[in-house]
Amino acid sequence: MKKILIIAVIAILVALFFAFDGPKYLSFEGIKENLDTLQQWREESALLVGGVFFVAYVVATALSVPGAALLTLMSGALFGLGWGLVIASFASSIGATLAFLASRYILRDSIQQKFGSRLGVINKGMEKDGAFYLFALRLVPAFPFFLINLLMGLTPIKTITYYWVSQVGMVAGTAVYVNAGTQLAQLDSLAGILSFEIIISFVLLGIFPIIAKAIISNIQASRVYKKWDKPKKFDRNMIVIGAGAAGLVSSYIAAAVKAKVTLIENHKMGGDCLNYGCVPSKAIIKSARVAKQMRNAEQYGLKSVDPKFSFREVMARVHNVVKEIEPHDSVERYEGLGVDVKLGYGKIIDPWTVEITDKEGKKSRLTARSIVIAAGAAPLVPRIPGLEETGYLTSDTLWEKLADRDTPPEKLIVLGGGPIGCELTQSFARLGSNVTQIEMAPRLLLKEDEDVAELAMKSMDNDGVNILVDHKAVGAEVVDGKKYLIVEHKGETKRVEFDEIICALGRMPRLTGYGLEDLGIETNRTVSTNEYLQTVYPNIYAAGDIAGPYQFTHTASHQAWYAAVNGLFGQFKKFKADYRVIPWTTFTDPEIARVGLSEQEAKEQGIEYDVTKYGIDDLDRAIAESEAHGFVKVLTVPGKDKILGVTIVGEHSGELLAEFVFAMKWNLGLNKILSTIHTYPTWSESNKYAAGEWKRANAPKKVLEWVEKYHNWRLG
Template sequence: MTRRRLILLAAIVLVVAIYFLSGAHDVLTLANLQAEQSRFQAWLAAEPLTVAGGFFLLYVMMAAVSLPGATLLTVLGGALFGFGWGLVLISFASTLGATLAALIARTLAREPLERRFAVQLRRINAGIEREGAFYLFTLRLIPLFPFFVINLVMGLTRMRLWTFYWVSQLGMLPGTAVFVNAGRELGELESLGGVLSPGLIGSFALIGLFPWLARGLVALGKRRQLARRFDRPRHFDHDIVVIGAGSAGLVASYIASAVKAKVALVERDQMGGDCLNTGCVPSKALIRASRLASDIRDAERFGIRAGEPQVDFAAVMGHVHRAVREVAPHDSRERYEGLGVEVIGGQAHLDDPWRVRVGERVLTTRHVIIASGAKPRVPPLPGLESIEVLTSDNLWQLEHLPQRLTVLGGGPIGCELGQSFARLGSRVTLIEMGEQLLPREDHDVAAQVEARLIEEDVVVRTGTRALRVVTDTEGGHGLEVQAAEAGESPCETLPFDRLLVAVGRQANVKGLGLEALGVETRADGTLAVDESLQSVLPNVWACGDVTGPYQLTHASAHQAWHATVNALFGEFKRFRVSYRALPAVTFTDPEVARVGLNENEARREGTEVEVTRYELGELDRAIAEGQTRGFIKVLTVPGKDRILGATIVGHGAGEMLAEFTLAMTQGIGLNKLLGTIHPYPTFSEAVKATAGSWKNAHKPERVLGWLARYFAWRRGETRHDDTTGR
């Protein structure tokens, strides 16, 4: 604790001690105020400024350190100064004292709490920034909530003190007026409970509900204004029109049809979107084929001599396309029409918030869910227009294995595909402008992947910037690169046969008519929505890659549930999307799987964490399988077993991650994971072993010492003092 905090805390303790040791808490009773009322009046008549100023300062001090008695002072203020002056003095004194109390709480406790609970407080502060003034005003209007508690809690948030001040000034005014008015009749007042009768409390509660009612009326007004602007239809063809039949759009359509809403699903290209046709399914089929080639090369260490595998690339791509065809029925038009969804082919365009045009047909709908996905981003690199660029979209049309493949981008897609092509026989060069591969992961995690790629003869160039594509006189191509931070360092040309660009994805928002309707996009091009996935238009929602922030199939499905339920039932209950326990897997070898925080994020957010690490080289099953590369790293609250995040590097990391994801979602700590029986020998035992490592680091040494003495006593041994010999 800093010196400033210690001084402040000491001062508060001193004031509180003086208050109670002096007997002030016994003096500030209703009976004493009534008995001394005439004396107070005489004192005020003799020295009005002294009494008024002293009363003001005393009130501010008591409110600032949250001492009991402020209510009685309010009543006394009404008796002394009358309703008008009493209300003015007490209103400003109480607000100033409340603001000081919030400032004290902020100074003493906010920074330590933010370090320890950064993730939770970040969401709270986001809500405070958005609607904090509204909630504070509501709480101030209802005297059921102790004001000193509100002062302290709000002080721990990131609400601006000026906002806290003026909202409190207005919100506390009705309650202050009631008590000041009661003070005018101090002699007839039998108890403070009589000031706030059940009827009066009910009236305050109704006043407190007024802002909620007002907000509902404002929302209704916005909808009516929208209706006047765009001519809202009297009747609708559909409850929801979903634009895009990728993972997000399919899940949204499925959920809406399951609750018997009338749904139309519009897709301009292929059912299943990127995941089925150009992403998850084909890439994992390719990774499987490349892993088999790697296993054949590695077979000799298990006593199997197979030699160098003969790769038939056309047959490999045949396997990839076959996997897509076999999964396709799960996402087909026939399946969804069988579920009651109307599937429409074509480009969707929003004429207004309720009318979606597809060709010559106009669909009217109560809600629109935009799930139009994303496409690979191609940077404006000079010379790129002179070649046919490979991306994760068109890669699957390759008929011949590239002899020299340069991959631009060291994120998950670049690493997965680069390793796969290297295993199939391409000479791969991987270019990443950042300091490490997999920029979102911890350095030790990325280092494991980089080491494996280098072992497999992938040329890894981190900290390298691509400048331009060049063509030589014989028609060959090369990528001119330079060290990213080197300034005047020399350029180098890396020859290639094909260039694969994997530098990220950009949202598909063009052609939907959103700009004309005022639907905003963020700086990265994704659609701007709130935590319930609602856009600036009350009936237009978005989910999946088109809005981010995580371009993952399961993240899209997670969002789709929220967007659909909020659209259909948001008048009754809204659900905010939480990404706290969102898992992600990079399917390299070794796999990288993560849920929650990693060390980089914790450090960046200022969150204090405890790190427990378990090496897979210690796991029996990993030793037997020859898959000892990698580790498990779990972040917990210091001294506690609550999981803040887990990262796994190694064989089957994505499968092992599910147990940590479940634990975080359901609030299960490492102690309970340790107490769960895991089958032997399995990779899942590594989860239990990690929990055991945490437990071993927190074993109660003092209790164990006592137990050692107890068992020695039970064995009949006599303990001797080492120094005296007794």
Template sequence: MRKPLIFLVLIAIAVVATVLVADPDPDRLRALRDGVADWQAAHPVALPAGFFALYVAVTALSLPLAVWLTLLGAALLGFWKGLVLISFASSLGALLAFLVARYLMRDWVRGRLGPRLSKIERGVARDGEFFLFSLRLIPVVPFFVINLAFGLTRMKAWRYYLVSQVGMLPGTAVYVAAGAQLGTLDSLSGIVSPGVLGAFAALAVFPWIARAALRFWARKRAYRGLERPVKFDRNLIVIGAGAAGLVASYVAAQARAKVTLVQDGPMGGDCLNFGCVPSKALIASARAAGAARGSQALGVKAEVSVDWPRVTKRISEVIAQIEPNDSVERYEGLGVEVIEGHARLEDPWTVRVGDQRLTARGIVLATGAAPVIPPIEGIGSVEPLTSDTLWDALAALPAPPARMVILGGGPIGCEIAQALVRLGAGVTLIEAAERLLIREDVEASDAIAAALRADGVDLRLGAKAIRFGRDDGKWLELEDGTKIGFDMLLVAVGRKARLEGFGLEELGIPTGRVIETNDYLETLMPNIYAAGDAAGPRQLTNAAGHQGWIAAANALAAPFWRFKAHGAPIPHAVFTSPELARVGMTAAEAEAEGVAHEVTTYPLGDLDRALAEGAGEGLVRVVTAKGSDKILGVTVLGAHAAEVLAEFVLAMRHGLGLGKILATPHVYPSWSEAAKNAAGRWRQAHVNPRTLRIAERFMTRRRG
């Protein structure tokens, strides 16, 4: 039904435009306008009623013609009559679309809107009618999407109508004013008259004014009943000394702001002390052992023995080498005041640390995350380890653990399992899902599973632990009745944001899995920001660092300037052998979100450098927009995957397509050529056969 109607309207617009362009005579324009006015005078009800009905229908059917109808209606009816009719017609049409979505098309709307719907549902849960009002005032989401999505929320229909009526009125008035000015034109040269130029200037300026008004209203609403200090001790207080907190503090210090960093734990946070650094040090030793065992394929025979005490000692040495970069001394040298202790918010501008009461214009919550221990029967009795406690336990052993169980097949579980097995441990990895690394590309996930099994990991997929216990030794029972004995248990099923004990509940700052923030990392209190694992959505050190500088910059520059946090592509990697690195969407995610896409796969077995090093297993898989070289996501599986991925991340960040990568000279032979060759595969698939035939005929003629 929509396509024929759109087609007819476009034909009508084209006919009118052709007439006006072909003969832009002022008398003709006046005659056309006067003819409409005479018809309206003879039929005073028909034109407004017909226009009202048409506008309601267009809005209810979610046709993208509302702006043009608004301008046309205002030109024909004038400002006041046009404003009344269009305002009520748009709100009534929006209500009809709302009701249709709610009662007749719920499944269709949910399938079509996907992630957009989830975002709107979260906004309604957080801000209620104010969220709808903000969307109506500043249409960052198309109106037809708002109408359909809100039909699936719990908002009452009468509230939806009233908020829509009020929220759309200012924007409608600006458009009606522009249309009314167009209706007064006697000639095309009148388009540059002060009235018309002023109307269209108002269209351009209105979103800025509306945004400023909304922000002012939101701040007033958030701080209702709270007294803001007249003066502040500091520009910024940062709570948490992990990646996000350290970057935020660094940014503030470089801006010559007075900044205080409150840390309740070791400087450097989880990454330095329990995560990235110690795990990669362990993996380095494991890769050396794996390379030595596999060197016979390259014509080198080697006997491998593992000095376990030296392996664990080196982990501590690596941490100690990196530690000065994150130390109290370094940050104090940069101008950051560092205070040890637990921070608690007393109000949006005040932080209590022990006996000290600190005030600041802006606050950044970078409280991090902690490992989750699942509520499985008896798990406490077997002394489970987490990534926080694993390293001391390993260092206390004279040799690699002979019987270790790892619960969880995510990045941590896969990395540690493979590393320990390569160093001589006995490891059973249990994952409840049907495959490892469930969010990654299926082929890449299966390749990691095969690699772990080849190294000696006892991999149990689709296995759920239901009970732990100990008698003569520690054991766990799986859902199928299998019992597995072990000496050491590592739980790696995920991490939970640290949200309790910071005063968030008392201030009414919403928290779920993470602290709720907007695109600028602002919490419900606009001067309080959250970054890193506490803010999500990805628990990655590089994501935390990126958010840390965004939060600090926004806190220091408010209200004059602010940056969005979600524009940059954030890559991640699993440092198994082979490595798995990814940025952006997988093909499965693009499919689930209804994004039109294409997939290009380049096998590393075709890369000369990979063959020379005996490392041809793996692939580069690029997801691009349908019919375009725009990169939506990339998965790299193989040696040096994290380094190969970097070129794609750079391209995505700066809007460069595969064509630009293909046109860039690369070192030969190198691993970076994998990116160029993948781009070449995409190009080959998009060569027009007709162009090739023409080229062939042209070359044949040139030969004579």
């Protein structure tokens, strides 16, 4: 009943405000029209007018009615900068606190009860840094203050904290508005608007958000740096930890703009992609693909043969491919580019100092204005009882441990149904292993649409893979010299024999050993960063797998640009990392390439879409190459050609996707793709034909009916 009564009182007061033309009086025209009368009243009874104005300001702010900014201008016009600032500052803070309390009393309990699980992170952040967040918002007068009052009431921030932070935080912005009001009061003609004082006031209003942003940054920096002694001089402009994709690109950019940069790598230059991931996996995929084509040569009019090969030689080719690419990422190349490369283990000692431990255990220290953490990720190994005893491989270790085998593992288990697991599963199956792929989820490639995963599973099934979805690995054991993995399915357990098992369950960022925990840099599966890739320390950045949200080499390189440029030139201009258009490809056969939304994601996010699908079995080039399978699926805004997402399944999907990535990046629609000439006969025509399918589905039927009538009329 109390809540209902408060709501009723607020509703009545707001209704009265509009009933008595409140918006008219709290408009610029209304203020100018009544300003002389108000100033006369103030001269006759300054105390009374000041008190009434104060109460009116408090009520208007508490009720969140429009016109608070104009009331601030009016306070300057009536009472001058000094008293006007005092009145507006206290009235606005008191009114804001009343609105805050009303929101808290009426709405908070029900909102927290309904959305408590989703608001958990916000509540935790407000309890820890609520005063700072509020202060940051109060410093920017462009942000709707009434909205701050209502939303903050839903959080756990204390009332006294809310009041004093609002009081302090709004002073600067209020002063700018009050000062503008003192000048507006002196306008008696349009020519007066060009006076020096009024121009300065409006300039202050324009640049204040920039000043406020700088103040916020300085306050935040002073908080995190207060216990550290900043060096007076620095050895380097930038230090980069990790020589994977993110580290290499960061250091390359720094050297290119003539900064002094040191790159630290503890293991192998090139990181995971060159040595364990992208490069070796694509090399073995190619060998496995050729073996498959030899077995199926009859579809090309040739005689099928069973490929004879030494697995040792296949693995030797993989290692030769890695060695051939190694010079691109070598110490010599980067030193030639101007990068100081240190081989050793880098640990951050303080926000500007990195300790380097070389291979012999010798320690040295370097200081830098900015630091980029690009330590990458390592394979995730599940905690399965008995797995350590049976032994296991990962995508990192299999290249060395299987290199000396003449034949591939006869009985191989691949744990995991994501991209890494599917690529390795299919490759080893094609090279002759009896592969069992085990996935705990109901299907493989859970992040892709069902029709996409279905095609991939069908292809792997044709390659002889034994796919066990909805199976959970619960144990491993050795019995009579044979290794078994124990899996659980619908409450029942069974054993699967294996010679080797590959754990391909994804990768976890390397978060320990780099000093992050000692500095208080937050980690939650990844290093916590803001949109500029800054950690809690503004001069320490994170890029690549360690930063997330994507674990792709190309996104690591993409982030590296932002980390390097912001780290070197952020005092002038900072750039927010842009993740709007991120492509990726799973290199199974058929390849699966995607950018933007999938149907599954669109449904989960409640985004409306139209779907256009072109079957590659209709493509002339695909038919000529006996690879006529797969599709191009495009999601668009309903009724428009704006692309929301694209999934391509088939030959060369990764290459075909580039056209759609370009279109989405530069906001080009399907009509632009349709009007572009594509060489015949090529795989890229599938993109144009997909655009043509959309065009046919969205043709203006009524217009075409009239066009048909026109042509019939022309026949005579």
